[in-house]
Amino acid sequence: MKICLFCQQNSIESNLFEWLFDFASHEKYLCQTCRQLFVPIDPQTACPGCGRKQSVRKLCRDCQCWIKNSSRQLLNNRALFCYNLPMKNFFERYKFRGDYQLRLIFQRRIQQAIKQLGNKRVIIPVPVSATTWQQRGFNQVEGFLEGIDYLAALTVKPDFSKDSQSHKKRRQRLASPQPFTLKPQLNLQQQACLLIDDVYTTGRTLYHASKVLQNAGVSSIKSLTLAR
Ligand SMILES: [Zn+2]
Ligand SMILES: [Zn+2]
Structure with missing residues (x-):
């Protein structure tokens, strides 16, 4: 049993x-x-920008603000589940307590969604910093991608860590510097990509990751997160 x-x-x-x-x-x-x-999100009615669960498909308030207050391009994110308390608890145990076997719970669901979204797209996980990797021993996003083809195209700049960010003043933090770089000698010109992350919170992480890929000349970017 x-x-x-x-x-x-x-x-x-x-x-x-x-x-x-x-x-x-x-x-x-x-x-x-x-x-x-775990509450699944219906893609038919989710926000087309961030993937938030809604009853009608239209841009959510956050995404409307995003467009209004910045020149940032909207993301095209698909999220599978609501970031509710049980999901928060899941990530607490998976990421912060490092219970690696918990990846299995959502691994297949994510891979199924990738198949639907990622036809001929290069699958690119959002990376974790070297410090996080040392502490946790794994990248929680790559844990979900076990067994499928993906390209770890991005790395976190060595001088960048969440700790160093939290010491900064609020204004500096909001300016939010680019944490990612493309690994050298990768050619992503004219490739369609699918970025994978664990949670969509403010969209900032995916925004920065998309920016690096855009600068590398990719033809289109979609993203997929387990939760929103
Ligand atoms: Zn939205
Ligand atoms: Zn149970």
């Missing part, structure tokens, strides 16, 4: 139908109770 990866208490009732058709979903690793905790 399999035990739920999330609560690590309840067993998973195997549904013959699911196993037969090999549903590529998060449901294989979760008990009935935990399945209900």
Whole structure:
């Protein structure tokens, strides 16, 4: 009998139908109770900019502000689940406590979405800094991409870490310098790309990552996050 990866208490009732058709979903690793905790976002009605869950497909308030107050180009993000309390808890355990096996819960769901979005696109994960990598031992985004072809095209500049950012004054922080660079000797000219990140919060991370890819001459960029 399999035990739920999330609560690590309840067993998973195997549904013959699911196993037969090999549903590529998060449901294989979760008990009935935990399945209900994660709220999926319907792409038909989500915000076309950030992927936020909405009842009608239109630009959300954040994305409207984004366009109005900056010259920034809107992202074209697809998010799979709402960033609710259980999802926050998931990331707390996966990222900050480094429970690497938790990647399995959403790995298949993300890869399924990549197949839908990423046809002939270069799959590019958002990187973590060297310091984070040393502390955590893995890149949480790459954990989701295990077993599929992707290109770790971006790196975090060595002098950039979240810690150094948090010491800066608020105004400096808002100016938000570019944390990423393209790895040398990569040619992404005229390539269509799909950026993958864990959570869309302010959009700043994906914005910076997109900017680097745009400067490298890619033809189009979409992005996919597990949560929004
Ligand atoms: Zn459970
Ligand atoms: Zn939006």
